[in-house]
Amino acid sequence: MAFLRTLTIVTPARPEPAASPHHPSLTEVIRRVALSLLIAVVVPAAVFYGFFALAGVWTAIFAALVWSYGAIAWRAVTRRRTSGLLILTAILLTGRTALSVAADSTWLYFLQPVITDGVVAALFLLSLASARPMVARLAGDFYPMDYELAARPRIRRLFWHLTVMWALLGLAKATMTLWLLQSQSLETFVLVKSISMLTINVLAATATIGLAALVARKEGLMGSTRLVPVAVARA
Numbered sequence: 001m002a003f004l005r006t007l008t009i010v011t012p013a014r015p016e017p018a019a020s021p022h023h024p025s026l027t028e029v030i031r032r033v034a035l036s037l038l039i040a041v042v043v044p045a046a047v048f049y050g051f052f053a054l055a056g057v058w059t060a061i062f063a064a065l066v067w068s069y070g071a072i073a074w075r076a077v078t079r080r081r082t083s084g085l086l087i088l089t090a091i092l093l094t095g096r097t098a099l100s101v102a103a104d105s106t107w108l109y110f111l112q113p114v115i116t117d118g119v120v121a122a123l124f125l126l127s128l129a130s131a132r133p134m135v136a137r138l139a140g141d142f143y144p145m146d147y148e149l150a151a152r153p154r155i156r157r158l159f160w161h162l163t164v165m166w167a168l169l170g171l172a173k174a175t176m177t178l179w180l181l182q183s184q185s186l187e188t189f190v191l192v193k194s195i196s197m198l199t200i201n202v203l204a205a206t207a208t209i210g211l212a213a214l215v216a217r218k219e220g221l222m223g224s225t226r227l228v229p230v231a232v233a234r235a
Contacts, residue, residue, distance in 0.1 A: 036083045036086070039083070039086055040068075040086040040089045041089065044064045044089065045064075047064050048194070049190060049194050057109075061100065062097070072086060084137070107181075110193075115174075117174035121166075132159075133162075133163035135166065136156075149221075158211060162211065166204065166208075180193055
């Protein structure tokens with residue numbers, strides 16, 4: 001009896017359900033994509049064309065390169081994440097500039113995007129044979145990804161289809177750039193290429209966001225619907 005009187009039954013408190021992870025709204029995703037394109041694509045193109053018109057082609061080449069590395073350094077100093085697109089742009093510009101300087105040929109600088117777009121398109125197509133297509137490797141720049149989310153069937157199909165789309169787009173851009181380079185003067189080539197490639201990239205990014213938003217809504221990742229953790233759903 002004494003034992004029973006001193007026995008205390010402790011009822012463990014029910015653990016609080018894990019907080020639902022934050023899922024960006026469509027507006028947030030669009031803002032991230034727009035900012036990434038602005039820093040990695042739009043501004044370098046504008047810098048190049050501005051310096052090309054004012055100071056010549058070689059100054060424009062180095063100005064675009066300096067901008068890309070300056071943007072990477074600024075994001076590192078401010079402890080902000082550097083997008084894969086910006087890093088890829090800096091690497092490609094570095095290679096183009098180095099080869100052009102070594103060959104002392106500005107024509108080679110403008111020819112290289114043809115090769116680069118073709119190589120990138122090939123890499124995108126080859127990545128389809130892996131578990132993570134190229135778009136899946138870049139998706140984390142715009143939306144928080146984890147293994148469970150990336151493994152969902154709809155998400156995997158989305159990454160596969162978008163990788164195919166961007167690969168075909170790269171081949172189309174390479175073909176168009178080669179035609180412009182062979183058929184137009186340097187001044188016309190720079191102007192038309194700057195405008196046309198920017199337009200194509202913006203349209204492709206818009207299509208990418210549209211398809212991704214459609215799948216995200218079906219998966220409950222955007223809007224008022226939120227993804228519920230498996231542990232909470234089974235409680």
